[in-house]
Amino acid sequence: MQTLIHQIVAGLATGCIYASIALAISMVHQSTHQLNFAQGEMAMFSTFIAWALMQAGLSYFSAFALTVIVSFVLGMLIERFIIRPVGKTSQLSMVVVVIGLLLVCNSSAGWIWGYDVRPFPSPFPDDMRLLGGYVTAHEAGSFCITMAMLIALYLFFRFTPLGLAMRAAAQNPVSSRLVGVRVDLLFGVGWGLAAAIGAVAGITVAHVLFLDVNMMAGAVLYGFAAALVGGIDNPWGAIAGGFLIGVVENLLGAYVVGNDLKLTVALLIIVGVLTFKPAGIFGVQRVRRV
Amino acid sequence: MTAPLLQVQQLDAMYGKTQVLHSIDFAIESGHITAVLGANGAGKTTTLRAISGMVKTRGKIILDGRQIDNRKTESITRMGVAHVPDNRGTFIDLTVEENLRMGAYVRRDRDRVAEDFDMVYGYFPKLAERRKQQAGTLSGGEQQMLAISRALMLRPKLLLLDEPSFGLAPLVVREIFAIMRRINEHEKVSMLLVEQNANLALDLAHHAYLLESGRVKMSGEASAIKSDESIRRSYLGY
Numbered sequence: 001m002q003t004l005i006h007q008i009v010a011g012l013a014t015g016c017i018y019a020s021i022a023l024a025i026s027m028v029h030q031s032t033h034q035l036n037f038a039q040g041e042m043a044m045f046s047t048f049i050a051w052a053l054m055q056a057g058l059s060y061f062s063a064f065a066l067t068v069i070v071s072f073v074l075g076m077l078i079e080r081f082i083i084r085p086v087g088k089t090s091q092l093s094m095v096v097v098v099i100g101l102l103l104v105c106n107s108s109a110g111w112i113w114g115y116d117v118r119p120f121p122s123p124f125p126d127d128m129r130l131l132g133g134y135v136t137a138h139e140a141g142s143f144c145i146t147m148a149m150l151i152a153l154y155l156f157f158r159f160t161p162l163g164l165a166m167r168a169a170a171q172n173p174v175s176s177r178l179v180g181v182r183v184d185l186l187f188g189v190g191w192g193l194a195a196a197i198g199a200v201a202g203i204t205v206a207h208v209l210f211l212d213v214n215m216m217a218g219a220v221l222y223g224f225a226a227a228l229v230g231g232i233d234n235p236w237g238a239i240a241g242g243f244l245i246g247v248v249e250n251l252l253g254a255y256v257v258g259n260d261l262k263l264t265v266a267l268l269i270i271v272g273v274l275t276f277k278p279a280g281i282f283g284v285q286r287v288r289r290v
Numbered sequence: 291m292t293a294p295l296l297q298v299q300q301l302d303a304m305y306g307k308t309q310v311l312h313s314i315d316f317a318i319e320s321g322h323i324t325a326v327l328g329a330n331g332a333g334k335t336t337t338l339r340a341i342s343g344m345v346k347t348r349g350k351i352i353l354d355g356r357q358i359d360n361r362k363t364e365s366i367t368r369m370g371v372a373h374v375p376d377n378r379g380t381f382i383d384l385t386v387e388e389n390l391r392m393g394a395y396v397r398r399d400r401d402r403v404a405e406d407f408d409m410v411y412g413y414f415p416k417l418a419e420r421r422k423q424q425a426g427t428l429s430g431g432e433q434q435m436l437a438i439s440r441a442l443m444l445r446p447k448l449l450l451l452d453e454p455s456f457g458l459a460p461l462v463v464r465e466i467f468a469i470m471r472r473i474n475e476h477e478k479v480s481m482l483l484v485e486q487n488a489n490l491a492l493d494l495a496h497h498a499y500l501l502e503s504g505r506v507k508m509s510g511e512a513s514a515i516k517s518d519e520s521i522r523r524s525y526l527g528y
Contacts, residue, residue: 082453101375148502161391161395164384164388164391164392165392166394167381167383167384168384168388168392171381171382171383171384172379172380172381172382174344174379175374175375175379175380176392177363177364177367178342178363178367178372178375178379179371179372179392179395179440179444180364180367180368180395180396180444181364181392181394181395182364183364242473247417
């Protein structure tokens with residue numbers, strides 16, 4: 001029983017990362033209708049930026065804040081100069097471009113910072129355990145950071161004019177232009193927010209996964225599984241999917257398939273969802289009039 | 291005589307290589323309702339899309355002395371052109387109130403926007419009852435009312451209406467057209483109305499243009515066209 005609770009709590013902690021990545025994937029899909037396979041590598045790149053800033057002498061949280069801002073700008077630039085020009089061609093060329101983006105992020109991080117595996121600091125004490133020893137301070141801290149980010153995003157989309165316009169533009173771009181919304185700009189903001197969310201996920205998980213150019217390879221697969229489970233066009237579903245996948249992965253890893261086959265679970269979930277419930281658990285199946 | 295609100299000169303419009311409008315000219319007087327009539331495929335909807343910058347055009351479109359052709363749709367909207375598209379353009383997942391707030395998205399005069407909420411709820415009390423409801427759950431007639439209200443929230447100089455009667459029961463159409471007349475009279479909103487239902491449009495409009503295969507076939511006072519039996523028989527088919 002003790003270990004079961006521990007596994008669930010640990011699952012929720014890793015679920016934070018999957019939820020964030022899934023949310024980022026879902027936001028990009030909502031704005032420009034692409035699956036951003038490079039989301040994980042973009043997050044890894046952001047994490048390296050944070051690391052470099054800390055090496056340059058910045059404190060953990062100022063490096064954190066600065067990285068989030070830089071990532072937002074980079075995300076917007078990627079949308080403006082890579083995604084938008086290609087978006088007018090075909091879905092297939094888009095997929096190729098996104099995979100290219102993945103490789104560019106990966107190689108340029110390796111080129112700039114090298115391929116060593118590095119430790120990444122945590123602002124929370126390492127020897128402290130909370131809630132009767134079930135969680136480390138870092139897990140609890142990461143959970144709180146993720147929650148704060150999700151609440152901030154909820155408030156932004158629910159209560160600000162810009163958030164409302166972004167929801168409108170995702171739903172009906174033509175109509176949005178007709179009320180004067182600069183739709184292309186908002187799609188760029190969507191990419192920027194996704195990159196910033198990825199940065200938060202990368203920085204919080206790097207202490208556990210260690211920093212290296214392939215650190216997000218597994219997480220992004222779980223992120224995709226989470227987005228699909230929750231319904232890729234429903235950001236809140238994607239978040240719920242992230243926590244669900246985190247827990248399921250941990251439990252199956254501990255009791256059923258063992259650690260080595262954990263990643264297979266993500267693939268099985270993706271295939272299963274696409275076969276039996278293509279719109280996801282929380283997604284809405286839209287009937288299109290023809 | 292003052293300069294017209296909108297002047298269209300030698301306007302061509304293309305979808306890819308297919309030319310749909312051929313050098314059309316027309317003008318809209320400020321404060322008036324102008325109707326564009328014609329059969330299916332005559333280029334009525336394209337005329338509205340050309341004004342809103344949604345299709346490729348050649349020729350001049352001048353709104354209030356400023357040239358608006360070949361600009362982005364969102365910039366044209368910001369210059370005061372509100373467009374109610376043929377599919378009504380509802381944001382179905384947003385509430386009625388959020389849809390209206392989107393209509394006023396580009397405005398910065400908050401106090402006046404608040405007044406305009408009351409204005410549109412005054413014209414369409416049904417929307418006031420449903421303000422917290424998801425717009426996708428509204429009936430066709432209510433969605434049309436919402437579309438007109440959303441466009442009015444811009445406080446437009448010119449309101450473009452694409453077949454507001456489409457797919458609605460005759461009773462609902464009559465209700466909406468009566469309200470459109472009141473809006474035109476009280477709010478002094480100039481309107482460009484595209485309609486298949488010529489009878490209905492000629493009752494409401496001051497002026498009318500008749501399109502055939504992308505060319506202006508004739509134009510004049512709505513009442514004159516309505517009473518000219520030969521035009522009615524040959525072009526309007528009733």
